[in-house]
Amino acid sequence: MDIIGAYPTFYVPYIGSAWVMGIIGVIHVLASHTSVGAAFLFAILETKAYRDAQPQLLDFIRRFGVFLLVFSYVIGSITGPGIWYAITVASPRGVSGLIHNFVWVWATEWIYFTVEVIGVYALVYLIGKIDPLTHLKLTWSFALASWATMLLIVGILSFMMWPGNAAWYETGSTNDAFYNLNFFAHLGIRTGSMLVMAVVVGFIVASGMKDVDLKVSVMRLLAPIGVVGGFFAVMMFLYYLQTLPGNALIMLRSHLLPRYADGMIAVFVVTTLYLLIGWARPQLVKPPLAIALFLLLATIGVWPEERMRESMRKPYVVGQYIYGNQVISRDAPGKGVVGEVDAIAEKGLLALHPFIPDRLRSVTADNRLEVGELLTKIACSNCHSLEPGAPLRSLPDKFHGSGDKDLIAAFLNGPLKHGAIPYMPRIDLPPDEADAIAAYLADVGGPTRAEPTIAATPSDSKEN
DSSP, X not given: OOOOOOOOOOOOTTTHHXXXXXXXXXXXXXXXXXXXXHHHHHHHHHHHHHHTTOTTHHHHHHHHHHHHHHHTTTHHHHHHHHHHHHHHHHSHHHHHHHHHHHHHHHHHHHHXXXXXXXXXXXXXXXXXXXXXXXXXXXXXXXXXXXXXXXXXXXXXXXXXXXXXXXXXXXXXOHHXXXXXXXXXXXXXXXXXXXXXXXXXXHHHHHHTOSOHHHHXXXXXXXXXXXXXXXXXXXXXXXXXXXTOOHHHHHHIIIIIHHHHHHHHHXXXXXXXXXXXXXXHOGGGOOHHHHHHHHHHIIXXXXXXXXHHHHHHTXXXXXXXXXXXXXXXXXXXXXXXXXXXXXXXXXXXXHHHOTTOOGGGSSOOTTTHHHHHHHHHXXXXXXXXXXXXXXXXXXXXXXXXXXXXXXXXXHHIIIIITTXXXXXXXXXXXXXXXXXXXXXXXXXXHSHHHHSOOOOOOXXXXXXX
């Protein structure tokens, strides 16, 4: 192996590239899940309106549909390509691996998405303009197309965690990749969550309605759907935990649950109480309260959930064969993929990586810190930020601001070299490259960089 199929490294200072993807992704999840959940709420409400002769429910559907066009289909349509751009520059080999596995699944999802986009416009603008039964069929078609987009994407996202068995590595089959071990549990979580999000957003729309009777009837119809959806999501989450690989469980128990569990439980309890209040006393739900509960769900519910899902995959980004730093960790004969860790250990990243400037191909006393910075960005920056105090797992902070190069080198040449930490990639580098990384991290995080010292002057000495 003379060169590895790597791409240029994309690094956002301080917040890190992963937070860029995360921020865009959370906004997109809020928009897309609300859309899918609302599609089913529309279908349920319109079915009731048709069977029980309650045409006033169509007014709420129209109002919610217009809100959805702006919130989900404008914001969602902007953040969707934003996610593609962010993940392509930050994790290009991960995206390549997914495309090579799921190109036809994605093509199918785009067809359903086209039906979904056309459907929501037709649903909103044809209310009262075509016969009720035809419109009801249109609404159910919209709901099923929306859920189909979620189902197809969940199969891809679940494979990113792991295939769940060894079959895919040998066959490379799309079916073995798509119907992975945690597919159904993951789909259940998102199906329940989409109903909760849609009901919470529906409360925002309903709370501003002037027709009090319609507001009360709508909220009492929506609240039980949200409560059932929330409990279903929790039950499927408990099932989901049984489908995770060992590295994910270690990350979950040691790092994620201690940080996020209390907040997520609080969100579940508060949201459930809010929905029950909306059912029992709808008149108490005013726009400020409805908006506040939505923001609570977004910031303390969706953000931690999405961050946990992303973090649990570590050290992998796709299928437990591509590391977060874009290095291929193992062979996947079914796709003609060959592992690169041993080749990097033998020849080094400086020799094998295609985007190393020629002047940095060899480590010298003059360029050691510059080479160390470059190698650290290539090997570590997809999961870590490089600045002290940065929010994304700051590497200097992980070493407690140590300026001890030998201590850092011992970690690089010990646990990291031998893959002894389940949620960290095995990074086995030649001695000179490991030494350059250690020197750079010691320089960045050490006391001379973090807290500059001032040399004493003669007058200082006399005063002391």
